[in-house]
Amino acid sequence: MKVTVAITRRPEIADPQGTTVRRALHDLGFAEVDTVRFDRLLTLEVDGSDSETIRQRVExxxxxxxxxxxxxxxxxxxxx
Amino acid sequence: MKVTVAITRRPEIADPQGTTVRRALHDLGFAEVDTVRFDRLLTLEVDGSDSETIRQRVExxxxxxxxxxxxxxxxxxxxx
Structure with a gap:
């Protein structure tokens, strides 16, 4: 079964990569960008048929x- | 307006980070994991009201x- 996991930085944690990309976008003329946040997206293929069991294992x-x-x-x- | 962008490696491109994490999960006993893919997830706050214009600009x-x-x-x- 396919499982996607979004791993996001907590709001109070600084995101230097996002800040840098926001500045670069402004330099390119995309001045409408207020904030940029960089997070991780994982896609797993997991054996099994019961989605609730799979969810618990992936958590x-x-x-x-x-x-x-x-x-x-x-x-x-x-x-x- | 909030915009999310999923940036994924093309299927034919190797993903060494995913391969390493898959091995580590197996070592921890999560043998049901077939594949792991690591991608990037961006969240932007963009000024504007027309969602189609915003989509084109973000693309x-x-x-x-x-x-x-x-x-x-x-x-x-x-x-x-």
Whole structure:
């Protein structure tokens, strides 16, 4: 089953990459850009048929390896 | 207006980070994981009221700065 995980920096955590890209976009003439945030998007193919079990396992993967729980939040979506 | 941009590596392009994370997940006992792909997720706040104009401008930003058109595809979504 296909699972997507969006791992986003918590709002209070600085995003230097986003700040740099925002400046570069302004330099290119895209002055309408207020903010840019850079996050990670993971796509997993996972064996199994029960989407609730898969969701719980992938959330465990996020907590143990994929995300940094101090700095990041994550949202898991299992394709049905 | 809030705009999300998913920038994904083209399928034929190798993803060493995904391969490494897949191996680490297997080492942790998550043997059900077949593949892992790492991509980028951007969230922009853009001034403007016409969502079609905003979409075109953000697609231009992707082509000129945000994505590498040789290696990557992108999908722009404007929140309505």
């Amino acid at each position: 465990e993967m996020c907590e143990r390896l994929l995300a940094n729980p101090v700095l990041e939040d994550f949202v898991v979506e299992v394709d049905r | 231009e930003m992707c082509e000129r700065l945000l994505a590498n058109p040789v290696l990557e595809d992108f999908v722009v979504e404007v929140d309505r």
